[in-house]
Amino acid sequence: MLSKEVFLKQITILKVFYTRWNFNDKDATQMNVWYQAFSAVEDNDFERIISTFCRTHIHAPDSPNEILMILSEEEEKKWMNPEQAFNHVRDLIRDYGWQYGRKDIYSGVKNNPALLETVKEFEYDLRELTVNDQFIPKRFKDAYAIKLKTMCIKKRDEKLRLAASQPAGAIESKTIGNALPYEV
Numbered sequence: 001m002l003s004k005e006v007f008l009k010q011i012t013i014l015k016v017f018y019t020r021w022n023f024n025d026k027d028a029t030q031m032n033v034w035y036q037a038f039s040a041v042e043d044n045d046f047e048r049i050i051s052t053f054c055r056t057h058i059h060a061p062d063s064p065n066e067i068l069m070i071l072s073e074e075e076e077k078k079w080m081n082p083e084q085a086f087n088h089v090r091d092l093i094r095d096y097g098w099q100y101g102r103k104d105i106y107s108g109v110k111n112n113p114a115l116l117e118t119v120k121e122f123e124y125d126l127r128e129l130t131v132n133d134q135f136i137p138k139r140f141k142d143a144y145a146i147k148l149k150t151m152c153i154k155k156r157d158e159k160l161r162l163a164a165s166q167p168a169g170a171i172e173s174k175t176i177g178n179a180l181p182y183e184v
Contacts, residue, residue: 006043007035010050018060037064040160045071068156075152082141082148085115089126089140098127114147 008025011034015021024030038046049070053061061067080088089109096104109115118140119126125136 002035002038002041002046003043006046007038010046013050013054014060017054021060023060034064037068040162041068041071068160069153071156071159072149072152075155076148079112079148079152080115082145085112085118085144085148086137086141089115089119090129090137093126093129114144114151117147118144 011023011025011031015023015025023034041049049067052070053067056070057066089105092101092105092108095101098105106116106119109119121143122136122140125140129136
């Protein structure tokens with residue numbers, strides 16, 4: 001759970017870093033909405049994503065989701081990029097052949113749900129794949145990239161939902177300074 005002190009400190013960092021940011025930290029509603037968006041994030045993760053956001057974005061965030069996308073991008077980096085994914089599938093097809101090695105090919109991608117879904121979707125195209133074909137690889141990579149991004153956003157949301165469902169005790173029942181819905 002995100003502590004009040006860390007949240008306020010990081011909002012201050014954003015305000016100092018983005019001098020023209022139209023964020024009103026005196027508005028209790030705005031503070032509550034932003035805090036609730038991040039409440040399930042751990043303190044050290046919140047500090048890291050704010051730091052990453054400041055290093056990688058020229059403009060101030062328009063919404064908390066813009067900052068939360070960093071968690072999805074970090075999850076995405078744990079998986080094969082589209083080029084690696086296509087090369088992996090192509091190598092499996094070369095090693096096993098599509099007709100007789102289909103089970104081995106599916107087994108070789110089963111640990112990556114986005115890749116498995118893409119292979120199933122492109123099953124017919126992959127069976128007909130030739131060395132000179134450039135259209136199928138591009139479509140495959142594009143489809144995989146979309147599925148990977150969607151999968152990572154779902155994983156991020158699932159982690160945040162699980163963290164938010166953990167009991168926080170009496171902390172959330174009080175209000176301090178009309179800005180945040182809890183007291184430490």
